Amino acid sequence: MDWIEEELDGLADASIKRSLRTYSAVSDSAGRMMRGDNMLLNLSSNDYLGLARHPAIIEAMREALLTEGAGSGASRLVTGNRLPYSRLEEELADWQSCEAGLVFANGYMANSGVISGLVNRGDVVFSDQLNHASIVDGVILSRAEHARYRHNDMEHLRALLTKFRHKRRKLIVTDAIFSMDGDAAPLRELAAIKREYGAMLMVDEAHSGGIYGRRGEGLCHELGIQDDVDIHMGTFSKSFGIYGAYICGSRTLIQWLVNKARPLIYSTALPPSIVAGISKAMDLVQTDHWRRERLYEASRLFRSLLRAAGFTIDDGDSPIIPVIVGDNDIALRFSSALEEKGIAAAAIRPPTVPDGTARIRFSLSAVHTVQELTDAASHIRIIGQQLGVLVRP
Known part of the structure; x- marks a missing residue:
C-alpha cells in the first residue's frame, strides 16, 4: 500500500x-x-x-436517555422505531404542511437514500453544479443519468430538460441555500419549470431550515412555493443544533421510501435520546x-x-x-x-x-x-x- x-x-x-x-x-x-x-x-x-447547548434540549435528551436507554438497538424496520420517532414525524409533517415525514440518521443518508430510491436506470436527475456532495453521490448510486446544470442557470436547465424529455422519470434537485457560497437557488423559477416539464422537484433545506419561514420551515415556505415541492429535505445538525435529517412529502412518498431508501432500511435507528432532543429543538425553532x-x-x-x-x-x-x-x-x-x-x-x-x-x-x-x-x-x-x-x- x-x-x-x-x-x-x-x-x-x-x-x-x-x-x-x-x-x-x-x-x-x-x-x-x-x-x-x-x-x-x-x-x-x-x-x-445557537441551540447546540440549550439546556432544555439537553434535559429532554437526558430524560429520554434514562427511560429509553443509550441506543435504539436495531434498524427502524426491525425494533428500532421507538415512540419518540412517531411523535417527531407527526410534528415534522405539521411543521412542513405535508402529509407525512420521515427521519434519517443524517443528511448524507437522506439525500443518497431518497435520490437512489426514486430514480434508476432510464431516469435522469437535473442537479445544480454546486449541490452538496451527498446529492451528487445519491445520483451516482441511483445509476440514473446525471444532467448537471450550470449554477442557478435556468436556461441551461431548460435546455437539459428538453434534451432528456424522453426519459422515464425526471427529478430536479437543488440546495435552497448553497453551503459553500451562501447564495439561494431561484426556487420560484424552479417550481415553474418543474410544472412546465412534468418533473419531480426536491429541495435540500439543510442550510435554510430554521432560518427562513414564519416558523423556520425554510426558504420554500418563505417564498410560498412549498406546495410545488415534491420532496422537502432538511437536517437537524445545523439550525437545530443536534443531529439527523428529515424528508417530508406525501404519504405515498414516505411509504415508498420506507420500502426503497437503503440507508434507512439497513442502518441502526438514531438513539431515542437524539430524537427527543430534536423534538425539543423543533419547539424552540418555531417559537424563538x-x-x-x-x-x-x-x-x-x-x-x-x-x-x-x-x-x-x-x-x-x-x-x-x-x-x-x-x-x-x-x-x-x-x-x-x-x-x-x-x-x-x-x-x-x-x-x-x-x-x-x-x-x-x-x-x-x-x-x-x-x-x-x-x-x-x-x-x-x-x-x-x-x-x-x-x-x-
Missing part, C-alpha cells in the same frame, strides 16, 4: 491534504470553543440559531423568533463590515459568508493567522469547492455579538492585507 503515501504527499504538495483537529466546548459560551489552551471565536459552526432576527442582523452587519474593508461580498442575509482567496496555500495561511488572533474559520479547498476558488467560509450564529463580529472583521482585514488577498490604495 505504498501508493497511499505517494498520493498523500501529492495532496500535501497541492495544499489540499486534510487532517482532523480537536476542539472542546466552552460551557458558558455557545459561540466560542477551545483548541488546546486557546479560546477561539467560532466562525465555522453550522449552529446558526428572536434567534432568526438576531442572525439576520449579524449577517447583514458582518457582510457590511467585510465589504467596507474591501472584500467582494454578495448581498443577502444568509449566515454563510465566503471570502474567496483562490490559492489553496494562502487559504491555509489565512486560516492559521486567524486562529492566532483567536478566530476559528476553516479554509475550504478543492474538491469541496471548484479549483481556483479556495476560501475562508465564515458562518455566523445568533449568539455572536456586535463587538465580536466587529473585532473579527478588523482582524480579517489586516490579515487579508498582509497576505495580499486584500489590496487597498
Whole structure:
C-alpha cells in the first residue's frame, strides 16, 4: 500500500491534504470553543440559531436517555422505531404542511437514500453544479443519468430538460441555500419549470431550515412555493443544533421510501435520546423568533463590515459568508493567522469547492455579538492585507 503515501504527499504538495483537529466546548459560551489552551471565536459552526447547548434540549435528551436507554438497538424496520420517532414525524409533517415525514440518521443518508430510491436506470436527475456532495453521490448510486446544470442557470436547465424529455422519470434537485457560497437557488423559477416539464422537484433545506419561514420551515415556505415541492429535505445538525435529517412529502412518498431508501432500511435507528432532543429543538425553532432576527442582523452587519474593508461580498442575509482567496496555500495561511488572533474559520479547498476558488467560509450564529463580529472583521482585514488577498490604495 505504498501508493497511499505517494498520493498523500501529492495532496500535501497541492495544499489540499486534510487532517482532523480537536476542539472542546466552552460551557458558558455557545459561540466560542477551545483548541488546546486557546479560546477561539467560532466562525465555522453550522449552529446558526445557537441551540447546540440549550439546556432544555439537553434535559429532554437526558430524560429520554434514562427511560429509553443509550441506543435504539436495531434498524427502524426491525425494533428500532421507538415512540419518540412517531411523535417527531407527526410534528415534522405539521411543521412542513405535508402529509407525512420521515427521519434519517443524517443528511448524507437522506439525500443518497431518497435520490437512489426514486430514480434508476432510464431516469435522469437535473442537479445544480454546486449541490452538496451527498446529492451528487445519491445520483451516482441511483445509476440514473446525471444532467448537471450550470449554477442557478435556468436556461441551461431548460435546455437539459428538453434534451432528456424522453426519459422515464425526471427529478430536479437543488440546495435552497448553497453551503459553500451562501447564495439561494431561484426556487420560484424552479417550481415553474418543474410544472412546465412534468418533473419531480426536491429541495435540500439543510442550510435554510430554521432560518427562513414564519416558523423556520425554510426558504420554500418563505417564498410560498412549498406546495410545488415534491420532496422537502432538511437536517437537524445545523439550525437545530443536534443531529439527523428529515424528508417530508406525501404519504405515498414516505411509504415508498420506507420500502426503497437503503440507508434507512439497513442502518441502526438514531438513539431515542437524539430524537427527543430534536423534538425539543423543533419547539424552540418555531417559537424563538428572536434567534432568526438576531442572525439576520449579524449577517447583514458582518457582510457590511467585510465589504467596507474591501472584500467582494454578495448581498443577502444568509449566515454563510465566503471570502474567496483562490490559492489553496494562502487559504491555509489565512486560516492559521486567524486562529492566532483567536478566530476559528476553516479554509475550504478543492474538491469541496471548484479549483481556483479556495476560501475562508465564515458562518455566523445568533449568539455572536456586535463587538465580536466587529473585532473579527478588523482582524480579517489586516490579515487579508498582509497576505495580499486584500489590496487597498
